């Protein structure tokens with residue numbers, strides 16, 4: 001096991017990783033920008049190194065600055081968290097080539113799965129259903145039209161280097177194809193430095209269901225069940241839950257097995273998430289997230305498995321000490337992202353001072369955060385300041401407990417989306433678990 005780990009991140013996920021380190025008796029190193037000098041993850045770590053100014057590109061995204069801090073601290077390994085450099089294969093490779101261990105999948109596995117068409121053909125090799133479409137990039141309008149002829153409009157043109165909803169163009173008819181194809185290629189070049197695009201049948205109102213995977217370096221691959229992330233706003237997840245209300249036992253087993261086959265085929269190790277779209281009782285592979293995710297907590301709470309601790313142990317060469325049928329799911333968990341945003345003002349980012357910061361507690365309530373009363377919340381980074389994860393024996397009990405926990409959560413001096421969450425847990429479509437990925441965008445627009 002490592003003796004010292006550098007966490008190349010900030011906020012709640014940095015503290016989350018440091019907690020797993022401490023559980024394992026591993027010393028922790030924080031890195032911080034000038035704006036984060038007094039931040040929670042710096043307070044929590046055993047030692048901390050300044051890596052540059054507030055702008056992420058000059059600090060948390062600066063490969064050399066992070067590696068230099070690792071060297072200075074004499075760290076054995078680097079955990080990237082999520083966001084920032086977490087899915088940057090080039091950085092993972094630099095860490096692999098240094099004398100630090102990368103806590104995550106190999107750079108090669110990241111590369112293989114980061115190119116969406118390669119990921120799709122890999123999944124087909126493993127008999128994992130993919131959304132109908134091409135597994136090679138397309139570069140002519142005719143190829144796009146051919147897919148639409150075969151599967152019907154609308155079709156989705158997606159950037160090879162995209163993901164997370166970026167680089168997705170929905171084409172509703174033949175006369176839109178040329179312009180949308182051109183835009184998708186141009187944006188792919190601009191945003192992902194990759195103009196390749198591919199085409200899929202666009203599923204009108206799917207659920208977004210993802211499977212948590214843990215794979216060690218000895219060929220053991222386990223799935224830890226699924227999470228439903230259908231409640232999204234402009235591709236930003238707002239509430240996630242485990243298990244998905246949209247799956248029955250049979251579909252649950254099929255989707256879990258498919259995720260394991262796909263990850264094994266990809267030679268993937270460490271923690272990862274296989275994302276699927278689910279519609280009319282069918283599931284289709286969408287993409288793999290080669291990192292720990294914000295919402296890993298919902299899985300931890302119902303399985304009792306510490307995913308981050310296993311990331312560290314797997315990276316240190318340990319074997320998973322449980323079989324697939326040892327993984328049990330107990331009850332229901334819902335995670336509410338507490339973002340510093342003003343839901344009444346189209347979720348515009350908010351800044352301010354936490355004059356009051358009084359999180360809820362009690363049975364079935366977990367708070368993952370890195371802030372405390374009187375902290376200043378600026379606009380330099382992602383707006384999520386905390387996660388509230390509520391769990392109970394059933395989804396109904398979890399909703400009731402959520403209302404109680406959300407009513408206890410007191411924040412003053414800063415606008416957050418807590419009022420939005422309080423509304424959501426009383427919404428009858430959400431309570432019935434019948435919301436699709438379209439629900440929020442349409443519902444909010446309709447209300448406005």
Ligand SMILES: Nc1ncc2cc(-c3cccc4ccccc34)c(N3CC[C@@H](N)C3)nc2n1
Nearest residue numbers: 131156163164165200201202203208232235437
């Ligand atoms: N062929 C096909 N059909 C429907 C889709 C639906 C989604 C999707 C999934 C989840 C939320 C969405 C919100 C608005 C628009 C799309 C979505 C989707 N993506 C891609 C990235 C992921 N974060 C969202 N890909 C799709 N692809």
Ligand SMILES: [Ca+2]
Nearest residue numbers: 163164287289
């Ligand atoms: Ca994704």
